[in-house]
Amino acid sequence: MNESDERQGPLAPAAVITGATQGIGRALADEFAKGGHTLLLVARDEAKLAKTGREVSAAHHVKVHHVACDLSTAESCDRVEDALRRNGLYCESLVNNAAIMRAGFFQDQDRETLLKLVDLNVRAAVDLTRRFLPDMLARGRGGVLNVASLEGFMPVPYQATYAATKGLMIAWSRALAWEVYGSGVRICVVTPGPIATDLHAKAGAEHSRYVVYLPLMTPEQMAEAAYRRFMRGNWVIIEGWLNRLIAFVVRFVPGIMLIPAIGWFFRVRDADGNLQQPKPLKKPEDASRRPTSKA
Numbered sequence: 184m185n186e187s188d189e190r191q192g193p194l195a196p197a198a199v200i201t202g203a204t205q206g207i208g209r210a211l212a213d214e215f216a217k218g219g220h221t222l223l224l225v226a227r228d229e230a231k232l233a234k235t236g237r238e239v240s241a242a243h244h245v246k247v248h249h250v251a252c253d254l255s256t257a258e259s260c261d262r263v264e265d266a267l268r269r270n271g272l273y274c275e276s277l278v279n280n281a282a283i284m285r286a287g288f289f290q291d292q293d294r295e296t297l298l299k300l301v302d303l304n305v306r307a308a309v310d311l312t313r314r315f316l317p318d319m320l321a322r323g324r325g326g327v328l329n330v331a332s333l334e335g336f337m338p339v340p341y342q343a344t345y346a347a348t349k350g351l352m353i354a355w356s357r358a359l360a361w362e363v364y365g366s367g368v369r370i371c372v373v374t375p376g377p378i379a380t381d382l383h384a385k386a387g388a389e390h391s392r393y394v395v396y397l398p399l400m401t402p403e404q405m406a407e408a409a410y411r412r413f414m415r416g417n418w419v420i421i422e423g424w425l426n427r428l429i430a431f432v433v434r435f436v437p438g439i440m441l442i443p444a445i446g447w448f449f450r451v452r453d454a455d456g457n458l459q460q461p462k463p464l465k466k467p468e469d470a471s472r473r474p475t476s477k478a
């Protein structure tokens with residue numbers, strides 16, 4: 184089914200899942216479908232969305248709709264709302280999962296890509312939540328599941344901007360959870376540690392020590408725990424004893440020790456383990472001009 188289907192009659196509830204064609208989002212789509220929810224899946228790749236929709240629908244016997252859009256663009260959230268309306272649905276559960284990651288020295292990362300990262304990881308989540316939360320509150324049910332990261336609990340050299348977007352998501356989500364407390368609406372944030380998905384390779388971090396040395400959970404394990412605890416109404420979902428320990432300990436370690444240790448884990452390396460070096464910088468023209476002193 185696609186976004187052009189126009190429906191009449193009362194609206195039916197649906198779970199809107201962003202970034203649902205692979206990784207954690209795909210596994211969450213299966214979990215929500217298993218729970219009997221009608222789905223609206225969102226990602227950029229139309230063909231992958233259609234295939235995911237067919238597979239999830241066949242496996243769990245629920246209706247699965249999709250809308251292809253780039254959530255890092257300002258108009259994309261309008262398209263998600265339109266798709267719901269056209270399919271006769273309203274958003275009962277919103278899963279803000281889509282995100283991109285970039286790794287390496289900040290000054291060497293492409294500026295446009297960094298801005299897209301902020302737009303996707305933060306702006307789209309805030310925009311979609313602001314659109315759908317008022318009706319959830321009016322109905323007194325439903326909820327928002329924000330997919331952040333363990334990285335959001337700490338400053339992370341070489342993934343500084345990505346980690347900061349996840350830190351924002353954690354703080355924002357916990358604050359909203361308090362604001363809506365008692366309304367019947369759940370706002371939860373899940374903070375996965377490293378998961379075996381393509382995210383790290385797409386970011387250029389597949390050889391970084393945190394990927395190589397830390398145990399990787401599967402997206403299915405993560406999604407099962409996230410869905411179960413979202414339905415229970417947990418505010419902050421940290422799965423796995425090591426992740427819980429890390430989230431607890433980083434609060435007490437002084438930055439002077441913590442940040443270099445995290446940098447050691449997250450420094451970008453090549454397949455042979457060689458550390459990435461910053462790109463040589465061009466000297467700005469004005470740096471070669473000495474200030475002239477007036478006698």
Ligand SMILES: NC(=O)c1ccc[n+]([C@@H]2O[C@H](COP(=O)([O-])OP(=O)(O)OC[C@H]3O[C@@H](n4cnc5c(N)ncnc54)[C@H](OP(=O)(O)O)[C@@H]3O)[C@@H](O)[C@H]2O)c1
Nearest residue numbers: 202204205206207226227228253254282332377378380382
């Ligand atoms: N993997 C980990 O270790 C890990 C750890 C902690 C937290 N997380 C978080 O978990 C979430 C999912 O990560 P993942 O590892 O499953 O990622 P992934 O495998 O790279 O999947 C990302 C999904 O987001 C979609 N997407 C990417 N850019 C998009 C855009 N501009 N607009 C709409 N959709 C877009 C992708 O589909 P298209 O490319 O077709 O758009 C895909 O469906 C993210 O929020 C991530 O930060 C992951």
